[in-house]
Amino acid sequence: xxxxxxxxxxxxxxxxxxxxxxxxxxxxxxxxxxxxxxxxxxxxxxxxxxxxxxxxxxxxxxxxxxxxxxxxxxxxxxxxxxxxxxxxxxxxxxxxxxxxxxxxxxxxxxx
Amino acid sequence: xxxxxxxxxxxxxxxxxxxxxxxxxxxxxxxxxxxxxxxxxxxxxxxxxxxxxxxxxxxxxxxxxxxxxxxxxxxxxxxxxxxxxxxxxxxxxxxxxxxxxxxxxxxxxxxxxx
Numbered sequence: 656x657x658x659x660x661x662x663x664x665x666x667x668x669x670x671x672x673x674x675x676x677x678x679x680x681x682x683x684x685x686x687x688x689x690x691x692x693x694x695x696x697x698x699x700x701x702x703x704x705x706x707x708x709x710x711x712x713x714x715x716x717x718x719x720x721x722x723x724x725x726x727x728x729x730x731x732x733x734x735x736x737x738x739x740x741x742x743x744x745x746x747x748x749x750x751x752x753x754x755x756x757x758x759x760x761x762x763x764x765x766x
Numbered sequence: 767x768x769x770x771x772x773x774x775x776x777x778x779x780x781x782x783x784x785x786x787x788x789x790x791x792x793x794x795x796x797x798x799x800x801x802x803x804x805x806x807x808x809x810x811x812x813x814x815x816x817x818x819x820x821x822x823x824x825x826x827x828x829x830x831x832x833x834x835x836x837x838x839x840x841x842x843x844x845x846x847x848x849x850x851x852x853x854x855x856x857x858x859x860x861x862x863x864x865x866x867x868x869x870x871x872x873x874x875x876x877x878x879x880x
Contacts, residue, residue, distance in 0.1 A: 656825070686866070688869065690869075696803075698856065699871075703866055743869075751816065752799070752860075752867060753811060754799075754867070755811075756801075758807060758808045759807075
């Protein structure tokens with residue numbers, strides 16, 4: 656099946672700093688989503704972005720499908736940005752609905 | 767407000783007992799999913815269902831069973847055949863829009879087997 660690798664595994668930021676999280680995948684995809692999991696376990700969808708660039712406030716994401724990677728940018732980080740960020744993909748060769756998750760990037764934003 | 771409700775939030779069971787986790791959604795979503803998360807790891811797909819009375823195995827279906835008798839409900843049973851059932855279980859739902867399949871998650875159920 657498709658492989659999803661996220662980097663870095665851990666990230667410690669001072670409040671106000673910018674950061675970039677990366678997601679590499681091993682096959683063509685027709686679905687790519689970024690999620691944020693808060694310390695209580697709730698997962699929130701940040702972006703649906705199988706290709707192109709999107710922005711939502713201080714967050715933005717870019718997927719270069721031909722090169723099989725996606726980037727999530729966090730600007731002017733806040734303590735509420737802490738948590739785990741997951742990339743999830745659905746391979747074009749897989750049956751509909753099989754979203755595969757990466758291992759995540761644990762982000763800690765310190766005051 | 768529309769959303770996904772998982773219950774119970776915390777569950778303790780003795781080894782060898784079957785356990786059923788509830789997942790109900792009022793989003794009118796067609797598809798529903800169950801994922802398992804172990805500490806420090808990503809989510810792994812257990813089962814998913816695209817329509818009522820139909821479901822498919824995910825990557826780690828052994829030791830689990832599901833049913834989809836109603837559009838709103840997708841309960842997961844963790845059977846005694848599941849060797850390491852202690853985990854955080856997440857239910858999700860989605861509805862395709864122009865081919866998109868964006869998942870909405872419930873708050874999760876944390877199962878501990880003693």
